[in-house]
Amino acid sequence: MISMSTIFFMVTAERAYEKVVSAAELAPSDYILKPFTADTLLDRIAKAVEKRAIFAGLYRLMERGDLNQAIAACLEGEAGDRRFLVDFKRLRAELHISLGEPHLAEPLYAELYELRAVAWARLGLAKTLFLQNKFAESEEMLIALVAENNKFMDAHDWLAKAHEANGKFSEAQAVLQNAVTISPNALQRLRKLGEIAFETGDVGTAEKAFQQVVTKARYSEFRDPEDHVRLVKTLVSKGDTSQAATIIRDLDRSLSGSGKGKACHAISSAMLFKQTGDLDRSSEELNKAVEACRDNIGLSTEMKMTLAKNCLDQKMDSGATEIMLDVMNNASSSAAMAKAVNLFEQSGRADLAQSTAKESRRIVVDLVASGAEKARLGDYRGAVTSMMEAVKKLPGNPQVVFNAAVALLKHLDHLGWDERLGDQARTMIDTARRLDAANPRLSSLTALHQTIMKKYGIASTTGVASPIIDS
Structure with a gap:
């Protein structure tokens, strides 16, 4: 970027x-x-x-990463150059959202809408409601916004999210289809349309959307082997094994060089072999995919769940449990955990859901407790080592990442500034914000980071300490 x-x-x-x-x-x-x-x-x-x-x-x-200081700068800017009053207020609202403070952004967007009555201010207000789990209020506002501004593409995306959050998948699909008609080249929106359409049973729309994604992304840096898997899954569900085989060959030619590409090829092949009745070869491919996932290959949670579901369908409980334990360990919210549990339950394996969830909780608690205990005893280096190892194991778990950031900051605070650890701390804070933007503890974490930077006179983005000169 x-x-x-x-x-x-x-x-x-x-x-x-x-x-x-x-x-x-x-x-x-x-x-x-x-x-x-x-x-x-x-x-x-x-x-x-x-x-x-x-x-x-x-x-x-x-x-x-000095977001609280940036908010202060916005306030200063608002009091200064009045030409950019709206710009400063808008940035301040966005910063509050980044800090996991949508409740503080909400009145700002409301004020901006009163000042200008512009669509983006209303969208910002709807976002803050959504992020506070006020899905019905957000949905109502977004419906009106899209009706008045049909070309406002972000509003379509957020309305689809609100519909989905309220369980209205058909409505979400309709909104995305309209958005794709207006702006047909946004790959992420096309992917989402395909996923929602498949969820609602509209296989034709799902196939068309996923085919467009594969075609449009072919020569771009946004291409992803998972798109081929989604298309194969759709084709197999309608019994089109010939076209599915063609897509798998294309995946093999163009994207199978990476670990992720190999895993996606194996998952696609497993689905095709299962459809044609060759269960032995299907199981063999599933085992290849499970093995590939033992490395950090960047496979999405959705794709891991697709793999686990296919393992469960073929009574490969061990493989399914291994994959879903990883999914649960990196679940970013209770909703994500519930979705993982539901996959087991839908396959008639509530027993595996309970045992895997219990094991996941134990792993997370043990990892966090180990780092916290070392910090309590004053072993700040050991705490950092423990928590960074935990992040390697569970890179998508917001609790682990948050505590890794805390360990790094405590090390810097007590043992002095270290450029490498300072960079790691900022990365962990940014990751924690991305994984769980609504976490109310993010603002205090960011404030601690800023306090430590000021303590050592960190005056540049390079993380190099400079002397503090009192004026």
């Missing part, structure tokens, strides 16, 4: 509506259509450069 201080202009003669909308979703600083005069371009660039200069200090704070 480019830095916040980068000015990103798109200059094009492209006027086809669907392509313009898809490009605009990349949120450039400006989008300029040819033909235009030199004065027009110069004026646009000058405005962008001026705004960047005003926000440069704030951007540095954000990129450094």
